[in-house]
Amino acid sequence: xxxxxxxxxxxxxxxxxxxxxxxxxxxxxxxxxxxxxxxxxxxxxxxxxxxxxxxxxxxxxxxxxxxxxxxxxxxxxxxxxxxxxxxxxxxxxxxxxxxxxxxxxxxxxx
Amino acid sequence: xxxxxxxxxxxxxxxxxxxxxxxxxxxxxxxxxxxxxxxxxxxxxxxxxxxxxxxxxxxxxxxxxxxxxxxxxxxxxxxxxxxxxxxxxxxxxxxxxxxxxxxxxxxxxxxxxx
Numbered sequence: 001x002x003x004x005x006x007x008x009x010x011x012x013x014x015x016x017x018x019x020x021x022x023x024x025x026x027x028x029x030x031x032x033x034x035x036x037x038x039x040x041x042x043x044x045x046x047x048x049x050x051x052x053x054x055x056x057x058x059x060x061x062x063x064x065x066x067x068x069x070x071x072x073x074x075x076x077x078x079x080x081x082x083x084x085x086x087x088x089x090x091x092x093x094x095x096x097x098x099x100x101x102x103x104x105x106x107x108x109x110x
Numbered sequence: 111x112x113x114x115x116x117x118x119x120x121x122x123x124x125x126x127x128x129x130x131x132x133x134x135x136x137x138x139x140x141x142x143x144x145x146x147x148x149x150x151x152x153x154x155x156x157x158x159x160x161x162x163x164x165x166x167x168x169x170x171x172x173x174x175x176x177x178x179x180x181x182x183x184x185x186x187x188x189x190x191x192x193x194x195x196x197x198x199x200x201x202x203x204x205x206x207x208x209x210x211x212x213x214x215x216x217x218x219x220x221x222x223x224x
Contacts, residue, residue, distance in 0.1 A: 031212070033213065035215070041147075041199050041201075041217065041218045041220065042215070042217045042218070043153070043201065043215040045212070045214060045215075048212040086152050086153075088152070088153075090211070097143055097156075097157075097166065098143075098153075098155065098213060099155070100152030100153050100154070101152055102152055103152055
């Protein structure tokens, strides 16, 4: 099945800084999503982005499907941005279950 | 439009007991998924329903696990003869195929097996 790798595994930044999280995947994708997992375990949908670029406030994402990677940008980080960010992908040809990366643990310090 | 709901949110049980979790998807979502997440890892796919039909099961889903979605609405996940290794967060998600299959997750059920 598809492999999903995220980097970096951990990231510590000061409030106000910008960050870029990367997701590499091993096959063409029909579905690629970015999630933020809050401290209670809830996965919050950030972007559904199998290709192209999207923006939502301080967050934006770009997926270059031909080169098999996606980037999540967080600008002007706030302490509430802390948590684990997951990339998940589905390549088709079977169940529609998403394959998740191991996540990037982001800590924003005041 | 309410989100995906799961019940219970927490479950503590003794090894060997059976447990059952419930998931209510977003209304009109015809696809429903179960995932399991252990500490420090990303969620792992367990099984998937389209309407009431269970279309795929992961190798992670041992014979002690069974899932149903009898009327194509809510789903249940039962674990028989629980083991300590079953301790995890069990997540449910739903999607509407015509919208590109973007999946939306519930808050999860955290299972602790003593």
